[in-house]
Amino acid sequence: MIGIGKTPFGVFPDQDIRSLAVASGRKALANAQVEPSQVEAFYLGNFAGPSFVGQSHLAPFIAGPMGITGVPCTRVEAACASSGSAFFHAFSAVAAGLYDVVLVTGVEKMTSQQTPRVAEILAMAGECSTEGKAGATFPALFAMIARRHMHQYGTRREHLAAVAVKNHANGAINPDAHMKKVISLEQAMNGKPIADPLTVYDCSLVSDGAASVVLAPLERAHEFTDKPVRVLGIAQTSDFVALDRKDDITVFKAVQTASDKAYKMAGVGPKDIQFAEVHDCFTIAEIVAIEDLGFISKGQGGPYSAEGCTALKGTRPVNTSGGLKAKGHPVGATGVAQICDVALQIRGEAGERQVARHEIGLAQNLGGSGASAVVTVLTA
């Protein structure tokens, strides 16, 4: 990675999907000191542009005004893992020698005339003919996962709340975060109920935003930057969409297989990961993620979080950006934004939230209730 660029995340009535994407793309190109004419392929991660803003065919729609034409411009959709997947395919193509300079952008404009339909639009990432029909939108699906995790492992509301408190604390010192609001454990414990046991403080935000990275082969990276960030390992894998097709809903098998593959490719194990950005679309998802990634054994994610191990000053900081919970979750932007946030730490540019050990970090991006997963291990 030779350049990164993000817009702030939040509610931006004066920005549209294209202006957000183009702003982040231009920042990343400038960061990489690359001209648009040098870009050999453009990968766009976007979940639901057609539903939120009535525009499809988004890759050339965004690339053209950036000055990128005459090359492959491709939109990838994998629910909330859309831009993680776009990054995976872009990286694979560069690593395989197909292109030298590639731009990857993730974008979502969620606040629009369609925002009142947001739960319905997001639910299209689940199994619509069963889950959707039954009204099981994502808060409901993750509430079931939380309830089961509590039943199987003794996870408690306090553990979920601890994740929220930590991510809000981190978001409060991230200038690009959607929500910069410190909350207390008591507040988190007494949030407005959404889908029992999840309260409003367990749920990620409805945000606008975009994030971009520029990729080049390792041997050329120093032509562009003194601070390249290297993809040490990466994998995208899949599982069934419907929760009822899974043996155990407290496990995201796609995350486990993706992390196994990514660790193998990187030649590292979970113990080598110093910090991570994980997909906390709900607080329970962060707990499940740190277990599936092998940071802690299955069932222990709750106590591990409540003990502060994943805090900014903990032994393994998780979601130093504030995560989807506080940084915000413009769905299609999230995968690339996580990778940018890991890169910021690796480059030592994370400001107030800079972690002490920042040589090797991980990003984990999840689609739906676990049908898509992308895990990326990054280093300097």
Place this chain on the structure above:
Amino acid sequence: MIGIGKTPFGVFPDQDIRSLAVASGRKALANAQVEPSQVEAFYLGNFAGPSFVGQSHLAPFIAGPMGITGVPCTRVEAACASSGSAFFHAFSAVAAGLYDVVLVTGVEKMTSQQTPRVAEILAMAGECSTEGKAGATFPALFAMIARRHMHQYGTRREHLAAVAVKNHANGAINPDAHMKKVISLEQAMNGKPIADPLTVYDCSLVSDGAASVVLAPLERAHEFTDKPVRVLGIAQTSDFVALDRKDDITVFKAVQTASDKAYKMAGVGPKDIQFAEVHDCFTIAEIVAIEDLGFISKGQGGPYSAEGCTALKGTRPVNTSGGLKAKGHPVGATGVAQICDVALQIRGEAGERQVARHEIGLAQNLGGSGASAVVTVLTA
């Protein structure tokens, strides 16, 4: 390509988007004698599943029930070039050595509760903030292109009608075609007006359908089949989405650059192409395509078509399947379906519509009014 499989195209109230995609996928896997567990990656081309049938996250949604999990499953959206683009990326990955056995599927279920909104849903592939807002749906955009082509080159209504007559004749002998109806030149000249100068006979169909292919490296192809079809050259390129950003609307620059690249990769020129499937979303699009591909010089596509050069028994048959006009145009399925139809000819399995010279064929897939294009040159 070691296996191909298509569903018939048409209106299938008893089929849903998944059953169509799975049916074509299973046919292609059986044709390649490949088990689902051997598939190392799945690429899905789909334009508007979320809008037509309310389901996104379609790649794992379709792959899971086929028995494909634990591997990268990715949906690609590039308007009407969605599955051409999916094929391009799948081919690139196999050719680069990333995977050995890859399944590519294109699917669209256009007849649904949302069918009354079909023009609006398709218009999302154009520039919504200007073209869409002004009511310029695709028939209107291509009517402008036709009008300009008439103005610049003397193209006549008879030329457009000749394309319709030929494609209907070909569709009538394709058992999988949506419309098996021979029409006369007089009928085509007197069709119900849609967007002047285009009539109903100038417009492609609103269809359901799916198509799949299985790819493997050349050196392993003979393990699976005695009749491999080889990708000799391929390219995907892009241009601006909005028609008003183009210098000359009688030219699809993305098609020209994609064909230049594909010919160069294949080591052939347009004169070497014996037959082709081109993207006749409207009759004028076929005329523009055969010019942009270099089959005939710019402006001569009309007379060339009217003289019968592109007919089944002509010097260079075009759209022997019946094309989007008569075979049908389930948007996301079209790119892969074109490639299947070229492969059928190359394998000598095209039945009544088999052409005499079938060593080297081409498929051209277009997105929107030319913002995406994929050109593929195929041989035995």
